[in-house]
Amino acid sequence: MNTIDLTPLYRSSIGFDRLASMLDNALRGDTGTGGYPPYNIEATGENRYMISIAVAGFTEDELNIQVERGVLTVRGKKAEDDQERKYLYQGIAARSFERKFNLAEHVEVTDAEISNGLLNIHLVKEIPEAMKARSIEIKRGAALEHKK
Structure with a gap:
């Protein structure tokens, strides 16, 4: 390598x-994750983003979202199933996972919802006023006044 x-x-x-x-x-x-679960990252507007993670079979209680030091971590842990099941074929993964996303400065998670088997996490980049570009007015004759 x-x-x-x-x-x-x-x-x-x-x-x-x-x-x-x-x-x-x-x-x-x-x-470490082996591509599970699959996800999309999309721009939904100016300075707005959404991460969609395929979490079919997970409930809200089995999912955890945390942001710490610029890293968004999404974890899924299936609850113990009391029913004993006899699968003939099991193609729906029900294993635990942890997926991490590095966030740029000033990117904040605003909301999360689960819909149609997708966990949608909404993010926004809010640049503080002090860091935004600003124009400086140039005054005419200011140098002459200072010499007097």
Whole structure:
């Protein structure tokens, strides 16, 4: 497996440790989940997003959503089934899962609902006023007044 040396990033950058870790994890691949459960990420508007995760067979009580330090974690754990079932074929996965998503700065989870076997998690990116671009007015003759 090829590796990428991120040392130059550390030499000339301050405060980007999390970015380097994210790059490193992305390059290694998400081998732990094996693609289960499948999901979609879509833009639903300007600065609005939705993650849809296929959770057929799970109830709201069997799902857990947490956000901590810029990482959205979705976990599913099936409750113990009291009924003894005799499957002839079991194609619907009912195993536990954990799916993680790295969130950019200022991205917040606003809502979550389950519908038609999909867990829909709504997100919005709200940039604080202090960080938004603003125009600076240039005044004519201000330099002449300061010299007097």
